[in-house]
Amino acid sequence: MTAHCIFCDIIKGAAEVSMCYEDRDAxxxxxxxxxxxxxxxxxxxxxCESFLDLPSQLGMHLFSVAMQLGPVIxxxxxxxxxxxxxSSGESAGQDIYHFHIHLIPRRVGDxxxxxxxxxxxxxxxxxxxxxxxxxxIANLRDPMRKARGAAPASVxxx
Numbered sequence: 285m286t287a288h289c290i291f292c293d294i295i296k297g298a299a300e301v302s303m304c305y306e307d308r309d310a311x312x313x314x315x316x317x318x319x320x321x322x323x324x325x326x327x328x329x330x331x332c333e334s335f336l337d338l339p340s341q342l343g344m345h346l347f348s349v350a351m352q353l354g355p356v357i358x359x360x361x362x363x364x365x366x367x368x369x370x371s372s373g374e375s376a377g378q379d380i381y382h383f384h385i386h387l388i389p390r391r392v393g394d395x396x397x398x399x400x401x402x403x404x405x406x407x408x409x410x411x412x413x414x415x416x417x418x419x420x421i422a423n424l425r426d427p428m429r430k431a432r433g434a435a436p437a438s439v440x441x442x
Contacts, residue, residue: 291327291382309342310349315386319396322361322389326350332383335372350385357389365390367398 293299305312315323326349332338354366369386371378
């Protein structure tokens with residue numbers, strides 16, 4: 285993570301950008317390294333490094349903006365599909381540490397792929413899935429976690 289943030293520069297008007305949406309809390313602009321023509325980034329004006337730092341209301345607003353822009357981008361680009369991608373943290377491939385949503389218009393055979401299920405994944409035993417789900421539910425309901433301001437316990441594999 286770096287102290288300098290290109291998205292904050294854009295928000296302050298200190299960098300070139302091809303803006304396609306602006307409001308009080310968010311903006312959207314064309315990605316300068318697009319996967320496909322029409323690739324747009326939706327960004328909060330408030331600097332939040334990742335999904336974990338994003339206030340809930342702001343996150344809902346950003347996804348609302350993405351939902352508004354998605355059909356328009358598809359219409360303008362003549363595409364019939366759309367990927368919304370959020371990479372949060374280094375291990376997830378985030379390279380600009382200012383939360384953003386990628387809207388990537390898609391065509392069959394365009395060469396971009398987000399393969400799910402992932403070829404390297406193995407279907408876990410149902411008891412493992414149930415145990416992880418139970419840990420998530422317990423963590424969501426833990427009143428002490430909220431009182432402490434603690435982050436949820438990590439969910440790992442056993």
